[in-house]
Amino acid sequence: MNWTDENHAKAKALWAQGFSPKEICDRLSCAIVTFRRRRQAFPGDFPARGGAGSPISDAEMAVAAKAWAAGESCEAIGARLGRSRNAIAALANKNRALFPARGEKRSKGRGSARLAAVGINAAPADVKAPRHDYDFSAMRLADVPAVPFAEAIVSGGCRFPVGDAAAPDGEDMPCCGAVTLRGQAWCAAHYRVVYQPVRAA
Template sequence: MSWTDERVEKLKQLWSEGLSASQIATQLGGVSRNAVIGKVHRLSLPGRAKSGGAPPQSAPRATARNTAPPRAPNFASRVAGRRPAAPPQSTPSAPRTAGATALKQEVEADIAPAARPRSNPDNVVPIMKKVALTELTEMTCKWPVGDPTQDDFYFCGCDAKDNSPYCSYHAKLAYQPVSDRRRAG
C-alpha cells in the first residue's frame, strides 16, 4: 500500500475531524493504526482538540518538598547499632487529567526530622596514626581511610590485638554478629 495524494487528503480530513488512528486505518483500509500514526507524524499534522468539553486548564503543579532521593543509611550508623531513620512518608496527590488523558500522578513527600545519633560509651573512636602502606606491621591496624588513588589515603595504624588486622574499634565495624547483619539487610 502506498500513500497516494488522495489517501493523504482523506487522512488529513479524518484527522481534523477527530477520528482515532484506528478508526482512520479502518476507513482507509489496507493500513495499520501505526502506519496512520507514522504518516500523521511525518506530515506534522497539528494535534487535535480533546473531546470532552472545555480545554484543559493548567493546574498548579505540585512539587515535592525534597527533590533529592532518600539516602540509604551509611555504614557507620548501621554498625553503631542505630536503626536507620524511617523513609519519609508520601502522600499521593489526586490524579490530574487533561481531556481524556490521565497525567502522571505526583507525590508530595513529608520529610521526617533527622534522627539524632545516640551516644554509645562503648564506641570510642580512636585517634588514628595515619600510616602509609609501607609503615604497616603485623601489630598495626590495617583499616583503610579514604580513596587509594588519592595522595591523602592512609591506614589507621593503631595497635591491633589478638592477631587481628584491626584495632578494637575497627574490628567492631568489620566483624558484625550474624543477627545484626540480618537485621540491617
C-alpha cells in the first residue's frame, strides 16, 4: 500500500492510544516493516514507550486498567504496552483496586485411574477468587468531590479510593481527586494513611 498523510495521522493516533505495531498494521492493512520505517523517520510522532524493565507510566496504567476491565488477557495487554505477560500479571496483583481479581476457571478433568480405584474423585472443582468488600467511603474528604480514577490520572489528583463496597472498579473507581503532594499520587491526608510510620517494638 502507499503510505498517505491520512494513514500517517491514523497510525499516530492509534500509537498514542497504546495500540501495538501489529494492531496498527492490521487496521491500516500495511506491512509492519513499513510502519517501522515511518517510526524511524518521524520519532516525534511515534515516541518510544517504556521498556520492559522501566516503571509503568500513568498513561500506561490507565490503558492497562481499561483493557483489564474489558476482559483482555495479560498477554494481550502486554502486547499493547510492549511488556511481558508476567509484568502485567505482577502489575495486576499489586493494584487490585484497578485490576480486580478474576474467577479462576478450571476444567472438570478426569481423575487418575489410581485414585478412582480407591473411590476418590480427583476432578478439580471450579474455583472462584474471593471477593473483598472494602468500604473506603469514610475516607472521603469533606468538601472534596470524588472523581473517577481515569480523571484523577489525567488531572493529577489524589488516587486514593473513596468508594463503598458497591462502587465500580477499574477506570470508574471513585477517587479522592484532591491536590497531591509533590512527587506523590496522594494528597497529604491520604499519604498519611498509605504510609504509616514504623513503630518500635
